[in-house]
Amino acid sequence: MALSLSSIADELYRHQTAATELKKLTLRYEGLTVDDAYEIQRLTMQKYMAEGARLVGWKMGLTSKAKQRSVGVDEPIFGHLLSTMELTRPTLSMKGLIHPRVEPEIAFVFRSRLEGPNVTARDVWFATECVVPAVEIIDSRYENFSFTLVDVIADNASSARFYLADQAFSPYAFRLDEVGVVMRQNGEVVQTGAGAAVLGHPVRSVVEQVRMLTRFGAAIEPGMVVLTGGITEAIYVHPGDRVEIAFAGMGAIELEITE
Amino acid sequence: MSDRLEFLAEALWRAEREQAPIQPLTDQHPDLSVQEAYRIQLVNVKRRVAAGDRVVGHKIGLTSKPMQMQLGVDQPDFGHLFQSMWFESGTAVHFPLIQPKVEPEIAFILAEDLVGPGVDLHRVLAATRAVVPAIEVIDSRIADWRIRLVDTVADNASAGCFVLGHLPTDPSGVDLETVGGVLKLNGDVVQTGAGAAVMGHPAKAVAWLANTLTELGTPLRAGHVVLSGAVSAAVPIQPGDRVQLSFGPLGGVEFVWAKGEGSD
Numbered sequence: 001m002a003l004s005l006s007s008i009a010d011e012l013y014r015h016q017t018a019a020t021e022l023k024k025l026t027l028r029y030e031g032l033t034v035d036d037a038y039e040i041q042r043l044t045m046q047k048y049m050a051e052g053a054r055l056v057g058w059k060m061g062l063t064s065k066a067k068q069r070s071v072g073v074d075e076p077i078f079g080h081l082l083s084t085m086e087l088t089r090p091t092l093s094m095k096g097l098i099h100p101r102v103e104p105e106i107a108f109v110f111r112s113r114l115e116g117p118n119v120t121a122r123d124v125w126f127a128t129e130c131v132v133p134a135v136e137i138i139d140s141r142y143e144n145f146s147f148t149l150v151d152v153i154a155d156n157a158s159s160a161r162f163y164l165a166d167q168a169f170s171p172y173a174f175r176l177d178e179v180g181v182v183m184r185q186n187g188e189v190v191q192t193g194a195g196a197a198v199l200g201h202p203v204r205s206v207v208e209q210v211r212m213l214t215r216f217g218a219a220i221e222p223g224m225v226v227l228t229g230g231i232t233e234a235i236y237v238h239p240g241d242r243v244e245i246a247f248a249g250m251g252a253i254e255l256e257i258t259e
Numbered sequence: 260m261s262d263r264l265e266f267l268a269e270a271l272w273r274a275e276r277e278q279a280p281i282q283p284l285t286d287q288h289p290d291l292s293v294q295e296a297y298r299i300q301l302v303n304v305k306r307r308v309a310a311g312d313r314v315v316g317h318k319i320g321l322t323s324k325p326m327q328m329q330l331g332v333d334q335p336d337f338g339h340l341f342q343s344m345w346f347e348s349g350t351a352v353h354f355p356l357i358q359p360k361v362e363p364e365i366a367f368i369l370a371e372d373l374v375g376p377g378v379d380l381h382r383v384l385a386a387t388r389a390v391v392p393a394i395e396v397i398d399s400r401i402a403d404w405r406i407r408l409v410d411t412v413a414d415n416a417s418a419g420c421f422v423l424g425h426l427p428t429d430p431s432g433v434d435l436e437t438v439g440g441v442l443k444l445n446g447d448v449v450q451t452g453a454g455a456a457v458m459g460h461p462a463k464a465v466a467w468l469a470n471t472l473t474e475l476g477t478p479l480r481a482g483h484v485v486l487s488g489a490v491s492a493a494v495p496i497q498p499g500d501r502v503q504l505s506f507g508p509l510g511g512v513e514f515v516w517a518k519g520e521g522s523d
Contacts, residue, residue, distance in 0.1 A: 065447070065448070065449075175507070177441060178439050178441060178505060178506075178507040179439055179507075180437045180438050180439025180440070180452075180453030180454065180507060181437070181439065181453060182436060182437055182453045182454075182455040182456075184455075188324070189324070189455045189456060189459055190324075192439075192451075192452040192453035192454075192455055192456040192490060192491075193439070193451040193452060193453065194439030194440060194441050194451035194452065194453060194507075195439070195451075196439075196441040196448045196451050197448065197451040200447075200448050231451070246436070246437050246455075247437070248434060248437035248438060248439055248453070248507065249434075249437075
């Protein structure tokens with residue numbers, strides 16, 4: 001079958017907006033590269049933006065050794081964050097989602113532009129306005145949440161929704177690699193972790209984000225958010241669930257899941 | 260004490276002395292009860308004391324839901340800690356180990372006896388002189404870690420040795436639920452977790468231990484060390500490995516596993 005990245009993007013967009021599963025692209029199209037996958041992602045996101053969604057930031061994925069090993073890679077991936085994906089209050093409706101999972105993250109919010117292949121952690125701190133506890137809702141459009149690297153990149157790195165806590169913090173208030181995180185589901189502890197689960201330190205995730213964006217001629221713009229990556233494994237959620245995520249010293253997010 | 264329990268205790272004792280793991284006790288004795296397993300453990304505790312070692316505290320195991328589910332139980336277990344197992348942070352650990360794994364934990368050092376029944380989280384915190392970060396090195400005298408609950412209980416809850424950090428922290432000044440632990444092996448992050456992984460709060464595990472030991476007639480004593488349970492999955496180590504744990508405000512602890520001479 002001839003490769004038409006644009007028609008693949010059409011297909012993904014249909015499944016994302018209709019919340020229906022599809023079979024892995026890599027089972028059906030031969031020879032798709034990582035660069036093709038990012039192009040499919042970009043084309044898909046353009047469709048949302050043509051309908052009024054705004055690009056508000058980026059998300060990092062595969063930021064832990066364990067996840068990289070599970071798809072057989074040694075570097076992270078990224079996806080787009082759109083205004084339509086942001087929850088304005090901590091209630092997650094299952095409408096429009098297939099088999100969503102929730103993971104705790106540290107979000108960075110930027111006051112100045114970050115670009116270029118040689119960006120350092122120092123540059124990131126200098127450009128950061130604040131850090132905020134966050135929760136990302138990932139929802140692979142592939143059957144059984146199962147994919148290869150190329151599939152997941154094309155599917156916007158599984159990103160679906162995100163929520164940032166009300167309270168922001170100075171990036172210097174905490175050692176972000178040692179911030180402990182406890183995730184409870186309906187009162188029971190289901191996951192714990194610390195910031196170092198994200199590439200050793202969440203700031204390194206932002207450095208990687210900028211380097212990868214540079215490859216595609218993009219950047220972190222002022223006002224943008226970067227979700228740095230899951231601090232624990234993601235958990236499946238269902239209507240009626242209450243998920244509480246406590247960040248040491250940074251407060252908690254209580255997320256309610258509804259129909 | 261039945262001959263059978265003495266015999267199984269002897270087998271575990273020899274396995275440890277000779278660094279030669281044995282088959283699971285439950286292979287030959289599927290009917291062994293948990294109570295009998297603790298009696299086997301106590302036979303070897305007495306043997307160790309008779310050989311000149313000293314009990315310095317306890318370890319709590321199976322404190323997380325995933326571990327309990329893996330062994331099909333709904334309660335933690337415990338083992339005994341000895342003076343000979345105790346290492347200070349920053350040292351090379353010479354200790355005979357068969358198939359060791361490391362776990363990040365919070366250790367409680369008690370200022371008062373903790374006698375049940377009715378010991379709860381608040382009583383534990385009030386009776387605790389200090390909490391310190393700890394790396395527990397677990398080990399099994401059962402081949403390939405093929406353990407069921409009864410096997411690990413009989414085998415001193417798979418205790419190996421332990422390394423304590425230097426910074427004693429007053430437990431009233433730190434949130435032990437959200438305090439985060441980062442475990443590194445030879446410089447790479449291999450596990451992270453937070454205190455709540457241990458029964459929702461590590462002091463709850465200590466409370467469970469205090470009440471359980473009171474029932475058995477050997478309550479927790481002032482000065483004892485309690486390893487409260489792992490905040491992440493265990494990670495296997497090899498000779499020469501450097502293991503580091505940082506526990507946020509509780510400080511850090513590290514050691515190098517030096518296999519070989521210097522151990523008995």
